[in-house]
Amino acid sequence: MNAETASYRFAPSGPLRGATAVPGDKSISHRSLILGACAVGETRIAGLLEGQDVLATAAAMRAMGADVERLGEGEWRVHGLGIGGLLQPEAAIDCGNSGTSARLLMGLVASHGITTSFVGDASLSKRPMGRVIEPLSLMGASFTPSPGGRFPLMLEGAHPAVPISYRLPVASAQVKSAVLLAGLNTPGITTVIEPVPTRDHSERMLRGFGAQLEVAEEDGARVIRLTGQTDLQPQDIVVPGDPSSAAFFMVAATLVEGSDLTIRNVGMNPTRAGVVGVLRAMGANIEEIDAREVGGEPVADLRVRHAPLTGIAVDPTVAPSMIDEFPVLFVAAALAQGTTVTRGLEELRVKESDRLATMAAALEAVGARVEENEDGLTIHGTGGEPLRGSANARVKTHLDHRIAMSMAVAGLVSRDGVEVDDTSPIATSFPNFMPLLDEVTR
Numbered sequence: 001m002n003a004e005t006a007s008y009r010f011a012p013s014g015p016l017r018g019a020t021a022v023p024g025d026k027s028i029s030h031r032s033l034i035l036g037a038c039a040v041g042e043t044r045i046a047g048l049l050e051g052q053d054v055l056a057t058a059a060a061m062r063a064m065g066a067d068v069e070r071l072g073e074g075e076w077r078v079h080g081l082g083i084g085g086l087l088q089p090e091a092a093i094d095c096g097n098s099g100t101s102a103r104l105l106m107g108l109v110a111s112h113g114i115t116t117s118f119v120g121d122a123s124l125s126k127r128p129m130g131r132v133i134e135p136l137s138l139m140g141a142s143f144t145p146s147p148g149g150r151f152p153l154m155l156e157g158a159h160p161a162v163p164i165s166y167r168l169p170v171a172s173a174q175v176k177s178a179v180l181l182a183g184l185n186t187p188g189i190t191t192v193i194e195p196v197p198t199r200d201h202s203e204r205m206l207r208g209f210g211a212q213l214e215v216a217e218e219d220g221a222r223v224i225r226l227t228g229q230t231d232l233q234p235q236d237i238v239v240p241g242d243p244s245s246a247a248f249f250m251v252a253a254t255l256v257e258g259s260d261l262t263i264r265n266v267g268m269n270p271t272r273a274g275v276v277g278v279l280r281a282m283g284a285n286i287e288e289i290d291a292r293e294v295g296g297e298p299v300a301d302l303r304v305r306h307a308p309l310t311g312i313a314v315d316p317t318v319a320p321s322m323i324d325e326f327p328v329l330f331v332a333a334a335l336a337q338g339t340t341v342t343r344g345l346e347e348l349r350v351k352e353s354d355r356l357a358t359m360a361a362a363l364e365a366v367g368a369r370v371e372e373n374e375d376g377l378t379i380h381g382t383g384g385e386p387l388r389g390s391a392n393a394r395v396k397t398h399l400d401h402r403i404a405m406s407m408a409v410a411g412l413v414s415r416d417g418v419e420v421d422d423t424s425p426i427a428t429s430f431p432n433f434m435p436l437l438d439e440v441t442r
């Protein structure tokens with residue numbers, strides 16, 4: 001590791017063996033802090049992801065008056081203020097690299113009598129916020145964004161806010177959750193219509209906290225109705241392991257010959273676990289052991305053994321259920337036999353980086369054959385032959401943790417290793433990724 005730039009060379013590795021467990025789910029961790037702060041009394045959280053993104057949400061909830069305390073590793077206590085109880089923060093809300101903090105917290109603040117600015121890092125400041133500004137403005141909040149509807153921005157919340165019925169123009173759980181969180185302190189019924197289902201952690205957790213929330217299927221769309229200004233009851237929450245983090249180990253164990261790795265306690269919510277089905281369709285050997293429910297979320301241990309992969313055309317309708325797993329799926333495709341075609345992935349262009357362009361460039365730099373299209377990548381796999389790797393070049397990650405971890409996996413199955421320019425963003429979602437990888441390849 002080069003300490004100044006945090007660049008790192010991921011060397012070819014032997015098999016991944018034994019058992020491991022990835023940290024808590026990032027989406028669920030954000031939501032447990034936010035809803036804990038909106039309940040009256042004490043919420044306890046076990047298995048909270050202590051990545052920078054979630055810590056940004058914790059700091060924001062503290063800045064708005066909630067008592068948020070770390071009791072031990074992953075063990076947190078939130079003393080909530082009740083619906084409508086948030087206070088004016090003294091400084092800007094800094095969301096760092098985290099789109100989820102940005103969109104969810106804007107929703108929460110939009111129905112309070114709070115005026116505050118929101119800031120983030122260089123990556124977050126390029127991402128579109130118009131998608132939440134639009135519905136939250138309809139609810140009465142006012143925004144002064146930077147050009148292009150971006151961060152930094154000023155938000156003046158509406159009190160009282162106006163309930164709306166909003167049909168999501170993009171398949172985004174962050175936009176859905178922003179409107180629902182604004183709805184918590186809005187009189188009447190706030191409705192979100194979701195033509196394409198996205199991760200449903202907000203709905204599950206709102207119900208768990210006792211919110212009045214109904215979900216119906218109407219004309220082929222999911223319709224979510226939330227009655228505002230009813231009290232939430234504090235909860236004891238156990239956060240399952242993050243399937244998005246587990247995906248790096250699923251792909252690595254699938255690709256490296258001789259691997260036999262068990263990943264314990266992985267969240268298997270069907271709105272999140274699409275990558276398991278896609279990898280299996282390519283030939284992966286992933287066995288679900290001890291499928292169970294933890295805190296209202298399905299969970300299983302996954303035993304992954306090396307298997308040769310075959311390229312497929314990935315069904316675009318599975319995209320929302322594995323939206324953050326495409327970068328590492330592209331690595332799997334680069335080692336498969338034949339061609340993998342992905343489409344319908346324009347949302348990947350507005351993540352921490354443009355993940356289609358960034359992954360196309362990174363994979364090409366290590367010897368993969370990739371074609372970049374408007375809405376997806378077409379990848380011609382090596383049929384299991386190692387990638388060339390990067391002897392003298394560093395792959396560029398553009399402040400994107402998932403690119404860094406995906407290219408780490410590419411390094412394991414390369415001839416010369418892969419040098420990643422900046423591993424520091426890994427700490428946003430998976431702070432112990434490198435030690436865990438070391439442990440299972442040792």
Ligand SMILES: O=C(O)C1=C[C@@H](OP(=O)(O)O)[C@@H](O)[C@H](O)C1
Nearest residue numbers: 027100171172173174175323324
């Ligand atoms: O709601 C969430 O917790 C998330 C939703 C997804 O974003 P979009 O809502 O932009 O699709 C995902 O990419 C992100 O990592 C987390």
Ligand SMILES: C=C(OP(=O)(O)O)C(=O)O
Nearest residue numbers: 097098099100324351402
């Ligand atoms: C897109 C991601 O997160 P966020 O939108 O919260 O920055 C991610 O974790 O891959």
